[in-house]
Amino acid sequence: MFHATQAHTNAQMNKFLSTMVEWYRYADNRKKVVNFCSYIIRGSLAKLYAAKYKLRSRAKVYKIGARNLQRPLKEKKGQSPEYNELMRMGLLDSIEGLQYTRMSLVPEADYTPFQNGWRPEHEKVLLELIMLEDRRTLEEQRKCIREEGLITPQDYVSMLVWNYKKNAVAAPPLGGIDAQKAKEELLRLACDTENKEVNDEESGHLLQAAQL
Structure with a gap:
């Protein structure tokens, strides 16, 4: 910030203040919080400009740059009639002043009723994370992947390691041509595993019936 221009620094701080205004949109103390943040930022920028332009105090910065630090401080011509005339004629680039320097400039809290089922964005993310950690959700995703033939x-x-262990042959690379073959091989192995489990279960039932 010390080496940035006054216009760039003010613009960056205004972006932060706009974010704060939106963040506290539904808060009752929206005006107080945003105005307090603007006061802290304005004082910090005044100290920065005082050190940068060797003005020694914040009072001199406010005297030249105005309350919202909109007038240029580089050449100390913020109050000159010539500068104001050039600005009026549009011959100079304007410097964006700090927003919300007074509490009356901060918008009121938004009391619009929420829609049915409305949730904050961070709460949606937390609920999605909780859902993904559920074992049933994981099983449903795996089932959907198997049904659609994905891999x-x-x-x-796992298939690569199993094929290498079983046949001592590495599986083909998963390229554009071999992707379908790899999917079919994986599905075949999955079906073989399921059939083996079913056969083992039936054999167990028959053995129990024979023992009875």
């Missing part, structure tokens, strides 16, 4: 990187690595 996850984890399953492909």
